[in-house]
Structures are given as C-alpha cells and as structure tokens.
Amino acid sequence: MGASRGRSADGLWERIEPLLPVTERRFRYPGRRRLDDRQVLCGILFVLYTGIPWRCLPQELGFGSGMTCWRRLREWNEAGVWQCLHEMLLAELRAAGISDPSRASVDSSHLRAMKGGAATGPSPVDRGKTGSKHHVIVEAHAIPPAATLTGGNRNDVTQLIPLIRAVPPIRGKRGQPLRRPKHLYADRGYDHESYRNQVRRFEITPHIARRGTEHGSGLGVHRWGVEGAIALLHWFRRLRIRWEIRDDIHQAFITLGCAVICRRRLRTPL
Known part of the structure; x- marks a missing residue:
C-alpha cells in the first residue's frame, strides 16, 4: 500500500x-x-x-x-499549492491535445458529513441527516477543471454560476487562455429560465433538459463525463464521506483529487 x-x-x-x-x-x-x-x-x-x-x-x-x-x-x-498544481496539469492536458474545454457538463453528488461543520446541511436524500454536496464541472473528456463544496440542502441550480466562475484560465496553447466553455450541458435539476439567461451572459450556450420531458433527450451523450468524474472523485475514500469539520480542508482534498485525475489522464489519454 x-x-x-x-x-x-x-x-x-x-x-x-x-x-x-x-x-x-x-x-x-x-x-x-x-x-x-x-x-x-x-x-x-x-x-x-x-x-x-x-x-x-x-x-x-x-x-x-x-x-x-x-x-x-x-x-x-x-499557499494555493493545490490550486496551482491543478491549473498546471490542466494546461499540460490542453497542450497535449487531450482536453476539450469548449464543451462542459455540470452535476452534483451528496455525501454524509459525519462531524458537521461549515458547508453542511440537512440532506434531502438521506432522511435529513447532516451532509454536503460536491458540485463538479467537467470538460468534454471528463476532466474536471473545478469542483466546489456546499451544504447538502443547497439546490444544484444555485451553484451553476459559481461553478462557471470557479473554472480557472486554462493555458497550454498560444494566445489567450480559455476561461469559459462554449456549450454547457446539465440535467433537469438546472431547468430554470433565469439561470439559462445568466449562463448566456457568459457567452455560453446552455443545453439543459426540460422538466416533464421524457428521458432520452440525447444530452446523455455529452453528460456522461460529469457522472464519470464524480465516480472518479469518490474512488478516493476520503471523498466518499466527509470527516473534516473545516470545509477548507475538505476542499483541499477535492482539489488534490481533481489534480490526481488530471495526472492520470496525462498518462492514459482516451
């Protein structure tokens, strides 16, 4: 081990x-x-x-x-070490032609918060027990440029704009670094017209499933990556259950986990 x-x-x-x-x-x-x-x-x-x-x-x-x-x-x-490491690896992935930051997907996942603390709340999917949420945005090939932490009672759509803003400038090629995707995909939990308009203000085209429509809209072709990235993050056992009272310490583990995923992708590109 x-x-x-x-x-x-x-x-x-x-x-x-x-x-x-x-x-x-x-x-x-x-x-x-x-x-x-x-x-x-x-x-x-x-x-x-x-x-x-x-x-x-x-x-x-x-x-x-x-x-x-x-x-x-x-x-x-x-000191910002984990964030700098993550951004460095994102730049290496773009320079190697492995990443495609022009398309992005978002989603979230609940986890139990055993000791409470900041960024926790009653989880609606776990009988009101104290929990947190991981909110993740990924590019087209399931590489996560950003992931954030909130209480388990926070609505997914409220974190849509903070997730977009959390994406760092992705360097790796000549010219201006990429900061925003051109297209954003999300499931029905993000179906709010006001948030669609806010996404458009970032010059991003939203592709969000409508409530009441049947499954099989075709967005899953693009959204598989975010579900895979969440599964990879939760492969790290420290991220399956939140044991940290301090939210900054758990966020440090999240950022380090994203960096490790990027490092693995450099070694084994799709």
Whole structure:
C-alpha cells in the first residue's frame, strides 16, 4: 500500500516541489527538524486514497504523524499549492491535445458529513441527516477543471454560476487562455429560465433538459463525463464521506483529487 502511494507521489512531486512555500529554519532554538515535504505528500495521498483517520496514519511507512500531514495540507492549501498544481496539469492536458474545454457538463453528488461543520446541511436524500454536496464541472473528456463544496440542502441550480466562475484560465496553447466553455450541458435539476439567461451572459450556450420531458433527450451523450468524474472523485475514500469539520480542508482534498485525475489522464489519454 505504501509503495503504491509513493509511486503516485512520484508523478506529482516534480510539479509540486517548485510550488511549495520556502520555510526557513530558525537559527536560534531551531527545534525538531522539519519532516521532508515529499514524505509528507505521500502521507497526505495515503489519507486521500484510503480514507484512514489522521491519528491512524502508520508512521512506520515514513509519513510522519497524522497531525504533521494535516498541518502541511492546511499550510499548502493556504499557499494555493493545490490550486496551482491543478491549473498546471490542466494546461499540460490542453497542450497535449487531450482536453476539450469548449464543451462542459455540470452535476452534483451528496455525501454524509459525519462531524458537521461549515458547508453542511440537512440532506434531502438521506432522511435529513447532516451532509454536503460536491458540485463538479467537467470538460468534454471528463476532466474536471473545478469542483466546489456546499451544504447538502443547497439546490444544484444555485451553484451553476459559481461553478462557471470557479473554472480557472486554462493555458497550454498560444494566445489567450480559455476561461469559459462554449456549450454547457446539465440535467433537469438546472431547468430554470433565469439561470439559462445568466449562463448566456457568459457567452455560453446552455443545453439543459426540460422538466416533464421524457428521458432520452440525447444530452446523455455529452453528460456522461460529469457522472464519470464524480465516480472518479469518490474512488478516493476520503471523498466518499466527509470527516473534516473545516470545509477548507475538505476542499483541499477535492482539489488534490481533481489534480490526481488530471495526472492520470496525462498518462492514459482516451
């Protein structure tokens, strides 16, 4: 298990290392030597993949303590490391001709929030138990440029515009970076005319299924990618159930999960 997490870190470390903030060791009273960043990254990935509690992180694998890894995850998130990593990989995918940001799809998924906290609410699909939602936007080939977190009681359509705004500028080719898709696909949960008009203001053509129409509208040809991306995110056990009280820590795991998906696509393009 530890070896597989180490191989995962090998694919990300060369990109993450230049992004890490420099921490100077104090000359007087330096204290305990800071654990190697690469080992800590392996520990963070181990938690993301397995869902193991921080306190149970096996120190014999060289990851350091769970608290050390938690602090480093928080520190790097506040420094913007995970977002920069994600944007870097999106640019590499576009440069390699693997991604197609001109078409996008959106959807969401519920998950249980075991400890409550910010961005939680009574889930309408889980007997009112405390939960959260992952809102995901993907491009044509199921690559997620953005994913956000809200309470489980938030209506999907209310997050449509925040998701569009969350898409970063995607570089990788000469000229202006792409910021908005040309076409956006969504299911009946997003069927509100006022939101269609808001999407059009971004110069995006909305393709949203109408309520009351029969299934088989043909939008599934384009929407399969977002369902696949959500399944890939929930393949990481730490993202199946929310254990973090702090929403920024869970969002850090979401962004890191998106980056790992991008890294895998670079190695195994469709």
